Amino acid sequence: MERHLDTQIKGIKESLIKMAGLVESAIDKAIRALKDRDVDLAQKVMDEDGAINQLEIDVEIECRSLLARHQPVAVDLRFVMASTKINNDLERMGDHAVNIAQKALALGKSRPIKPYIDIPYMAGIVQSMVKDSIDAFVEGDVAKAQNVCKNDDVVDGLEVQINRELITYMMEDPKNISQALALSLVAKNLERIADLSTNIGEEVIYMVEAKTIKHHFEDVHIKK
Amino acid sequence: MERHLDTQIKGIKESLIKMAGLVESAIDKAIRALKDRDVDLAQKVMDEDGAINQLEIDVEIECRSLLARHQPVAVDLRFVMASTKINNDLERMGDHAVNIAQKALALGKSRPIKPYIDIPYMAGIVQSMVKDSIDAFVEGDVAKAQNVCKNDDVVDGLEVQINRELITYMMEDPKNISQALALSLVAKNLERIADLSTNIGEEVIYMVEAKTIKHHFEDVHIKK
Numbered sequence: 001m002e003r004h005l006d007t008q009i010k011g012i013k014e015s016l017i018k019m020a021g022l023v024e025s026a027i028d029k030a031i032r033a034l035k036d037r038d039v040d041l042a043q044k045v046m047d048e049d050g051a052i053n054q055l056e057i058d059v060e061i062e063c064r065s066l067l068a069r070h071q072p073v074a075v076d077l078r079f080v081m082a083s084t085k086i087n088n089d090l091e092r093m094g095d096h097a098v099n100i101a102q103k104a105l106a107l108g109k110s111r112p113i114k115p116y117i118d119i120p121y122m123a124g125i126v127q128s129m130v131k132d133s134i135d136a137f138v139e140g141d142v143a144k145a146q147n148v149c150k151n152d153d154v155v156d157g158l159e160v161q162i163n164r165e166l167i168t169y170m171m172e173d174p175k176n177i178s179q180a181l182a183l184s185l186v187a188k189n190l191e192r193i194a195d196l197s198t199n200i201g202e203e204v205i206y207m208v209e210a211k212t213i214k215h216h217f218e219d220v221h222i223k224k
Numbered sequence: 225m226e227r228h229l230d231t232q233i234k235g236i237k238e239s240l241i242k243m244a245g246l247v248e249s250a251i252d253k254a255i256r257a258l259k260d261r262d263v264d265l266a267q268k269v270m271d272e273d274g275a276i277n278q279l280e281i282d283v284e285i286e287c288r289s290l291l292a293r294h295q296p297v298a299v300d301l302r303f304v305m306a307s308t309k310i311n312n313d314l315e316r317m318g319d320h321a322v323n324i325a326q327k328a329l330a331l332g333k334s335r336p337i338k339p340y341i342d343i344p345y346m347a348g349i350v351q352s353m354v355k356d357s358i359d360a361f362v363e364g365d366v367a368k369a370q371n372v373c374k375n376d377d378v379v380d381g382l383e384v385q386i387n388r389e390l391i392t393y394m395m396e397d398p399k400n401i402s403q404a405l406a407l408s409l410v411a412k413n414l415e416r417i418a419d420l421s422t423n424i425g426e427e428v429i430y431m432v433e434a435k436t437i438k439h440h441f442e443d444v445h446i447k448k
Contacts, residue, residue, distance in 0.1 A: 064301060071295035077288060081308060088309060163405065171398040177391050184405065188412065 005070045012062050012083050013138050019055045019090045020134035022048070024127050026097035027193065031123040034104035034186065035116045042108065045101035052094035059087040075207075082207040086137060089196040093130065096189040096196075103182045113169050113176045119186055122158045125151060126190045126197070133200035140208045148201035155194035162187045229294045236286050236307050237362050243279045243314045244358035246272070248351045250321035251417065255347040258328035258410065259340045266332065269325035276318035283311040299431075306431040310361060313420040317354065320413040320420075327406045337393050337400045343410055346382045349375060350414045350421070357424035364432045372425035379418035386411045 026045050033042035063084045066072065072080060129148050136144035166180040250269050257266035287308045290296065296304060353372050360368035390404040 060305075064305065067291065067295075067301060067305075068297050071291075073292050077291060081284075081288065081291075084305060084308065085312060088312075167401050167405065170394060170401050174395040174398075177394050177401075181387065181391065181405075181408065184408075185412075188409075 005066070005072065005076065008062060008066045008070070009076070009079060012059060012066070012080075015055055015059045015062065016083065016086055016090065017134060017138060019052055019059070019087070020130055022052050022055070023090055023093045023097065023193075024130050026052070026094055027100070027123055027127050027130070027190075030097045030100035030104060031120050033101055034107065035120055037104075037108040037112070039105050039108040042101040042104040045104075046098055049094050049098050052091060056087055056091040060084065063087070075210075078207045078210060082137070082203045085203055086134075086200050089199050090134075093193045093196050096193050099189045100186050103186050107179060107182055110179060113179050114165075118158065118162050118165070119183065119190070122155060122162065122187065122190050125155055125158070126194050129155070129194055129197035133197040133204070136201060136204045137207075140204070142205055142208050145201040145204035145208075149198050149205075152194050152198040155191055159187045159191045229290070229296065229300065232286060232290045232294075233300070233303060236283060236290070236304075239279055239283045239286065240307065240310055240314065241358055241362060243276055243283070243311070243318075244354055246276050246279070247314055247317045247321065247417075248354050250276070250318055251324070251347055251351050251354070251414075254321045254324035254328060255344050257325055258331065259344055261328075261332040261336070263329050263332040266325040266328040270322055273318050273322050276315060280311055280315040284308065287311070299434075302431045302434060306361070306427045309427055310358075310424050313423050314358075317417045317420050320417050323413045324410050327410050331403060331406055334403060337403050338389075342382065342386050342389070343407065343414070346379060346386065346411065346414050349379055349382070350418050353379070353418055353421035357421040357428070360425060360428045361431075364428070366429055366432050369425040369428035369432075373422050373429075376418050376422040379415055383411045383415045 026048065029041050030045045032038065033045065063080050066080055070076070129151050132144055132151075133148045135141065136148060163184055166184050169176045170180045250272065253265050254269045256262065257269065287304050290304055294300070353375050356368055356375075357372045359365065360372060387408055390408050393400045394404045
């Protein structure tokens with residue numbers, strides 16, 4: 001029985017790693033599509049989102065099956081609960097990458113108001129956050145998870161800075177406004193992905209350390 | 225045993241209803257704070273978010289406790305899985321209300337560039353979506369859940385319309401740009417809350433009908 005539980009846990013981990021890889025790649029492609037005004041690549045991001053959605057369904061099925069078969073407790077239960085949330089978070093990240101690709105598609109037709117430097121830089125940090133949050137989850141690495149949470153502030157700062165610069169472009173020429181607004185939404189999507197990575201980081205910290213909540217939970221649990 | 229399970233399910237439902245009520249009220253206050261340039265009210269939204277966060281922790285504990293005690297299957301398992309997700313969604317909605325309150329605080333100092341009509345209208349629809357999605361969950365009402373999902377398109381349309389109007393204000397006078405950008409982010413926060421309500425609606429449909437996924441899941445389950 002225990003061996004089967006471990007196999008299922010391993011399978012869920014592998015699927016989440018795969019999903020995170022697809023999400024990273026989607027962000028990377030969406031940002032390249034924006035930068036190189038490559039509408040085909042933007043379209044590709046949209047087409048490939050289905051694979052992320054399918055993995056979400058698969059992981060959800062696996063988690064429910066694990067709960068029904070093994071009635072896990074303690075660390076295993078926390079693992080499954082964390083997995084369902086992380087699964088959800090990754091799927092939402094995929095949606096944000098699609099939103100960026102949609103903007104890339106719309107902007108691909110017009111001459112860029114500025115060279116894209118800050119946004120790809122921000123995207124690079126966000127991609128590492130996605131990767132690190134899943135590594136932290138798989139390895140149960142609290143320090144790495146905490147690091148992801150710290151990076152969230154860096155990304156928030158970058159979003160503010162990008163918006164500030166975009167405002168100057170808007171003020172310079174009203175013709176820049178709608179393009180600048182689109183870029184501001186790209187930055188917002190990246191910031192949301194960073195937020196979701198931070199959620200994963202927090203989930204990992206709870207899963208491993210079972211702080212505060214665990215204490216309360218065991219109180220409830222003891223009354224059984 | 226069964227009686228205790230039912231009591232726990234009832235308790236989780238009540239907490240989620242309470243959370244949804246707090247979220248609706250937070251949205252309402254944040255929008256009124258924006259409209260009336262009432263910085264005290266904006267501050268209140270931020271102060272009161274702690275209660276939503278505490279409820280999230282409580283519900284999470286209850287869900288884990290229910291899983292550990294009762295090893296629920298079928299509809300009860302789907303209920304618990306749905307509850308943990310809805311719990312998360314509601315907490316995130318609270319964060320979006322706080323974001324709106326922060327904008328209200330920032331904008332409270334400057335003269336509004338336009339009378340706020342569309343944003344409160346959008347907020348009204350979003351508040352009903354929050355309420356309806358939780359009602360649908362509590363009552364297991366698929367038709368109501370589907371209706372929430374349909375309203376998401378209305379909200380998306382309103383966001384586009386609001387942004388289009390804001391662009392005209394920006395073009396009219398560059399001094400309007402930073403205020404218009406802030407309002408655009410308020411509309412984005414409302415749109416995100418609508419999205420999260422739609423997630424809840426989808427969760428309810430799955431919980432009640434156990435479509436597609438259920439089929440796969442039972443395949444897996446049978447092999448037990």
